Amino acid sequence: MSMPVPQVVEVFAPAKINLTLHVTGQRPDGYHLLDSLVAFADVGDVLRLEPADVWQMKTVGPEAEAVPDGAENLVLKAAALLDGAPKAAFTLTKNLPVASGIGGGSADAAAAFRGLCAATPHHDPNNIDTQRRLLSLGADIPMCLHCVTARITGIGEEITPVAQFPALHAVLINPRVAVSTPAVFKAMKQRNNPPMPDIPPESCDVKDLVEWLRAQRNDMQEAATTLEPAIATVQAALEGHRACQLARMSGSGATCFGLFHTAQAAQQAARDLSRDYPQWWIRPTQLGSQAERAVPRLS
Ligand code: C5P
Incomplete structure (x- = not known):
């Protein structure tokens, strides 16, 4: 035992x-x-x-x-x-x-x-x-x-x-609809899509990285949006915010992320969008610097 x-x-x-x-x-x-x-x-x-x-x-x-x-x-x-x-x-x-x-x-x-x-x-x-x-x-x-x-x-x-990925300031939004991953895979029309090109070099600045991300995809987003149209509303709300640089769905949805220049801009956007959509789950966050906190704390 x-x-x-x-x-x-x-x-x-x-x-x-x-x-x-x-x-x-x-x-x-x-x-x-x-x-x-x-x-x-x-x-x-x-x-x-x-x-x-x-x-x-x-x-x-x-x-x-x-x-x-x-x-x-x-x-x-x-x-x-x-x-x-x-x-x-x-x-x-x-x-x-x-x-x-x-x-x-x-x-x-x-x-x-x-x-x-x-x-x-x-x-x-x-x-x-x-x-x-x-x-x-x-x-x-x-x-x-x-x-x-x-x-x-x-x-x-x-x-x-x-290595050395820059920290990105983001807002995460979930419109409070649960999405089934197998259902989204099943609804996809095209499964053989081109791979992701090489990620820009380590020295790349955030502006270049955002431009590179803009040219990439989430191949599940279209199918997920067909199943849950609220995803399109989230995407449009993020894109419609004056400070948002790029908006896209994560995984099989329904959570989307928006990228912002600064932590203050992300926090302000989270406040603005929470006021307009009080029923949504909305969180400002920083992406890309979590490895340290993920190490267990012993007490
Ligand atoms: O994340 P998880 O492994 O639980 O995935 C749930 C389902 O999504 C799997 O059972 C499978 O049907 C589908 N899936 C897939 N290809 C992946 C990951 C998940 O088809 N790479």
Whole structure:
């Protein structure tokens, strides 16, 4: 029988944003091949692990009602995949809307894995077998284990970190509609799209990077918008804001991001748009500098 985790651990599970998302093909097993530039936000869920004799799970926070807190939760499913994992009572503070294209469930599962590894150093977070099993639980989990700006290929398991990526100021908006990822893949008309061109060199400034992003795509956006027209309203609201440089959907939606020159401009836009659309989930954020906060804090 495994022991309790020896100490309390708190792990930040940041939102994942697909700055680009090119769908380049489909495998014989139905999974889609992706080519995506992913960055992590400074908004996210928080997972706390406390010593316990049996697995326990509770969810708290503004989005807790939408997630199961029993064995169905990805946190417990991920923990069960780790051979001989120490027992913990998990408290998940759910801040991210579910089924929203920003990796919430995968971020939580990855946080559980990172937390258990941090609490018990003999568990290797880079164990390939475990990572493979986690991939079968969610294609976004491997990238959420790393939490660094990266180019993602394969079905989500090939991760190439992008060095010295500039921090981007953004506003995230979810119109409060849950989107089913398989439904969006199914509704796509074209699955063999061109890959993403090479990302500009490290020295690239933000203005050039935004221009480069403008020329890229989210190949799921059209299909997702057909299923959920509210995505078009969000896209138009962001594009209509005077300070927004670029707006696009993340993942399979419905969350969209808008990019802004400065943190102040993003904060002002979040205030303006919250006033116009009080029913939406709207957060100003910084993308691309989260790796440090994702490292578990031991207390
Ligand atoms: O993120 P997750 O692995 O849970 O994906 C949910 C579903 O989306 C998968 O079961 C699969 O149908 C589809 N998917 C896909 N190609 C990917 C990722 C997900 O077809 N690369």
